[in-house]
Amino acid sequence: MRELELYFGPQHLGMVGNFSITLQVEGDRILKATANPGYLHRGFEKLMELRSWIKNYPMVCRINVVEPDSMEMVYAMGVEKLAGHEVPERAHYVRSIYLELARVGSHLFGLWAYANMLGFDTVAQWAMYHRDLVLDLFEELTGGRVYHIYICPGGVRRDFPEGFKDKIVHTLHSIGGCVPDYNDTFFHNRLFCDRAQGIGTVTREEAIAMGGTGQVLRATGMKYDIRRVEPYAAYDKVPWEVPTRENGDAYSRIMVIRDEMIESVHMIFKLLDAMPEGDVYNRIPNPIKWTIPPGEAYVRCESSRGELGLYMVSNGEDKPYRVHFRTPSYSHGLTVLESALQNASVADVGNIMISLYVVAPEIDR
Amino acid sequence: MNDSLKEQLTSVFTDVKVFIPEEDRIVITVEKEAVLSVLSFLKNHGYSHLGLISCVDWIEEKKLELVYILSAYMQEDESYHDKERTTIILKTKISREKSEFLSVTPIFVNAEPYEREIHELYGIHFDGHNRLTPLFLERKYETPPFRKDFDTRKYVQDVFDNIPFVEKKAENK
Numbered sequence: 035m036r037e038l039e040l041y042f043g044p045q046h047l048g049m050v051g052n053f054s055i056t057l058q059v060e061g062d063r064i065l066k067a068t069a070n071p072g073y074l075h076r077g078f079e080k081l082m083e084l085r086s087w088i089k090n091y092p093m094v095c096r097i098n099v100v101e102p103d104s105m106e107m108v109y110a111m112g113v114e115k116l117a118g119h120e121v122p123e124r125a126h127y128v129r130s131i132y133l134e135l136a137r138v139g140s141h142l143f144g145l146w147a148y149a150n151m152l153g154f155d156t157v158a159q160w161a162m163y164h165r166d167l168v169l170d171l172f173e174e175l176t177g178g179r180v181y182h183i184y185i186c187p188g189g190v191r192r193d194f195p196e197g198f199k200d201k202i203v204h205t206l207h208s209i210g211g212c213v214p215d216y217n218d219t220f221f222h223n224r225l226f227c228d229r230a231q232g233i234g235t236v237t238r239e240e241a242i243a244m245g246g247t248g249q250v251l252r253a254t255g256m257k258y259d260i261r262r263v264e265p266y267a268a269y270d271k272v273p274w275e276v277p278t279r280e281n282g283d284a285y286s287r288i289m290v291i292r293d294e295m296i297e298s299v300h301m302i303f304k305l306l307d308a309m310p311e312g313d314v315y316n317r318i319p320n321p322i323k324w325t326i327p328p329g330e331a332y333v334r335c336e337s338s339r340g341e342l343g344l345y346m347v348s349n350g351e352d353k354p355y356r357v358h359f360r361t362p363s364y365s366h367g368l369t370v371l372e373s374a375l376q377n378a379s380v381a382d383v384g385n386i387m388i389s390l391y392v393v394a395p396e397i398d399r
Numbered sequence: 400m401n402d403s404l405k406e407q408l409t410s411v412f413t414d415v416k417v418f419i420p421e422e423d424r425i426v427i428t429v430e431k432e433a434v435l436s437v438l439s440f441l442k443n444h445g446y447s448h449l450g451l452i453s454c455v456d457w458i459e460e461k462k463l464e465l466v467y468i469l470s471a472y473m474q475e476d477e478s479y480h481d482k483e484r485t486t487i488i489l490k491t492k493i494s495r496e497k498s499e500f501l502s503v504t505p506i507f508v509n510a511e512p513y514e515r516e517i518h519e520l521y522g523i524h525f526d527g528h529n530r531l532t533p534l535f536l537e538r539k540y541e542t543p544p545f546r547k548d549f550d551t552r553k554y555v556q557d558v559f560d561n562i563p564f565v566e567k568k569a570e571n572k
Contacts, residue, residue: 245450258472258473330426341450
């Protein structure tokens, strides 16, 4: 049969985000896939070297459009580590609640993308509506819907407004009440199961060899989650479970995402109950003249897609000397995706890519 | 546990400096000849997760510093150990003018895109890498754009200020 070269993306219905894949196909079978990032390369890491520590806060969140909050968190962790700045106890809880809300919002967005791509339009609309409810919470808390710039060095920008706890509980209950509907129409729907089961399988050995983290690894049964492995914020203060699946296919990954969403909601309730009173902010020195002693730091946190790391070097000036983000989609989108697409069918390309939870702005930075 | 790793490393390798700045972090400085053997030593000792390869341009020393960040996956399925908490930062310096180094792709498969990125943004050539094609950038640059002597403002003025306005173009026609 004749070999063909097919371009999948950046303008393609099955492609989410500015990303493209070049496919060598023979009939319906993919012989070789080449990922082409770079449509969104904005050189953030270089730009950050030219701006002061505090001016970088509004920039880091723009690296990952879908989930900006863990970007803020990892940058704040890095700056606090280099500067030796402490965070008050209550701010740790506020940060955790805020990050878990962001995780729910991001997973709902991912669910929208997945359901929409496979043609489950109703589920997609529900997920988008429920994400909007989470964004309403963010709007009340921070003033912004997508980019929040809420975490700042030394804590968070402001405390919860009055009655905000009840609003969180109310919103999460109304989303959680729809889980049976989601199960019936999507997760346990035979149409979906047939499309996703046994597709894009990544075994544990492959995931480990290719630097997989997050859902890619947890779908193979390993409970690797940075919130557990190296706890930050208030994740070691309340009990919670790391959801896993065994098969490593697209279905296992999306089920891990569903379970994680439910676990996050439970975690938020526990954190709200355990939250102490007190300040949410430790003052930093004058932020315009703020210099940080020379040194280097590597910090990591668990974003909704996997291990998010930050390597940061300071040379004692008012700007970072070098910033480098380790984003989870980088390995998933460039190494794991290329290997998972080999011998797959052309019809499953979008399916596999979204189930690996690849988000393009995170790869390009 | 980190101290025992430090002892093992310093007994096996001669030109290795190990420094433990805090709990859970190990900083290893090696000469560039020893990088591959130290990396495979660490991989065989369970640090099999290559998190990141980064590069820092120390322009005053005329050196480029390559940084490999390693950590460990879980040893057992259910329980968590100190080993997973530990992050190893392995650093080596190479010459800025003659920027060549060996690829670590034979040891870590996922090093491939990181080395492509560093090749493109810092101009380091990795011997043994079989796919050093452009990853992100579209144009050719005389100075690799992430080096400290690359003047972003001058580049923007040179390239983008010379693009004629669309209306003027239309008038000329």
